[in-house]
Amino acid sequence: MKRATQLATVAVIAFAMLAAQPASGYLADLTLPAAGGCPALDRWNISASQPLNRRWSTSLPLAPVTILTVAAQNSAAQLTEIENTITAAFGAWSGVSGTTFNATNYPGVIGPLTNVSAADACSNDSESNIDGLNTICFNQPSMGFTTGVLAFTRVITANAPGATVGSGPPAAFAGQILDSDTLFRNDGEATFATPGALSSTQGQGAYDLESLLTHELGHWFGLDHSAVWRAMMFPYAPPPGQFLGSRPTTNLPDAQLSDDDRTGIRMLYPDPNDAVNVGAIRGQVQPANPFVLATIPQPYPGASVTGIFGAHVVAVNAATGSVIAGTFGGWSCNSSNPDAVPQFDGSFDIERLPVGNSYWIYAEPLVGLAQPGDFSGALGDLCPSNSAGPCTMPPVDTNFNPRALPSGP
Numbered sequence: 001m002k003r004a005t006q007l008a009t010v011a012v013i014a015f016a017m018l019a020a021q022p023a024s025g026y027l028a029d030l031t032l033p034a035a036g037g038c039p040a041l042d043r044w045n046i047s048a049s050q051p052l053n054r055r056w057s058t059s060l061p062l063a064p065v066t067i068l069t070v071a072a073q074n075s076a077a078q079l080t081e082i083e084n085t086i087t088a089a090f091g092a093w094s095g096v097s098g099t100t101f102n103a104t105n106y107p108g109v110i111g112p113l114t115n116v117s118a119a120d121a122c123s124n125d126s127e128s129n130i131d132g133l134n135t136i137c138f139n140q141p142s143m144g145f146t147t148g149v150l151a152f153t154r155v156i157t158a159n160a161p162g163a164t165v166g167s168g169p170p171a172a173f174a175g176q177i178l179d180s181d182t183l184f185r186n187d188g189e190a191t192f193a194t195p196g197a198l199s200s201t202q203g204q205g206a207y208d209l210e211s212l213l214t215h216e217l218g219h220w221f222g223l224d225h226s227a228v229w230r231a232m233m234f235p236y237a238p239p240p241g242q243f244l245g246s247r248p249t250t251n252l253p254d255a256q257l258s259d260d261d262r263t264g265i266r267m268l269y270p271d272p273n274d275a276v277n278v279g280a281i282r283g284q285v286q287p288a289n290p291f292v293l294a295t296i297p298q299p300y301p302g303a304s305v306t307g308i309f310g311a312h313v314v315a316v317n318a319a320t321g322s323v324i325a326g327t328f329g330g331w332s333c334n335s336s337n338p339d340a341v342p343q344f345d346g347s348f349d350i351e352r353l354p355v356g357n358s359y360w361i362y363a364e365p366l367v368g369l370a371q372p373g374d375f376s377g378a379l380g381d382l383c384p385s386n387s388a389g390p391c392t393m394p395p396v397d398t399n400f401n402p403r404a405l406p407s408g409p
Ligand SMILES: [Zn+2]
Pocket: 001, 215, 216, 219, 225, 235
């Protein structure tokens, strides 16, 4: 997550894997299977019998201090206060109904939160420490902290079944997440405050630790950034002294999230017993003049560009006017064919919408604060691993004016 006031380089670090079976690292969203075929969604293979392991490093920067708390620095109470903030951030995601790790319906899928005292407990820039242990670090330096980057998450995924890291079990599928680590900036360029400290005088210049953690944990679970303004997964942090959404309560543990965030996590981990969030809207974003597409070269053998790539497509609840979900139009792939390659036909697919509602759909070019480079996990590279020939991704199309087609009877 980045601060909005400065342009920042992308904190995506791709890894070559050290294990015998190859795997690949992405910030989020999609993995290209080594055997070829359609891109695979990044997600955990977790259940009550194979819970998500999670821990945090209790090493905190003291000179300069970067984590502001109500409790005194370097006290046991401070660690409790930070751990409560981490628990609340996880609780946002496990509080979403309609997922396979919802804390009420599927308790124990998110394992207990443990801690470690070492400062460098997260995977580091030299590609070591990819241990299959999922860790939050507040005091580990990184080359990833370029100007404006407040925190980032490294997600390691398998690009083939059988891939392993550390002591973790072998992957069951391509796209399976094997390791997620979150690092917070520790060089004093930014300070972070717990909810209690944020509302105090000292917290006014600090970023909200709970908001940033909740955002980074969205990456843990496989979400890429969202272009929906006010979504927790929007790539830019709320200004110092402010937080996103509402603070969680016992009855609303996911109050920090937007509906777009909830729809996204339901899409990745759909609860088979969920009878509410089962609607879907699919379509294509097409230029009024299809001949403009003829100027875009074919990306690779067997693929063609027949629709607008990278349009932001948003579903809005027609009764309330609130955004329910956003996605990117651009491509489709027939996953039932193991040799299929993505076709750039402008397709979009918004899933896990609550039924019983009417929705408006609009498409807009990806211009504004969030730029195409903020969505590299979803739009950056869809070239199949087994492509027969060079691959050049079509550029994200930001040069169109949306118009609605008249609806039929
Ligand atoms: Zn992010």
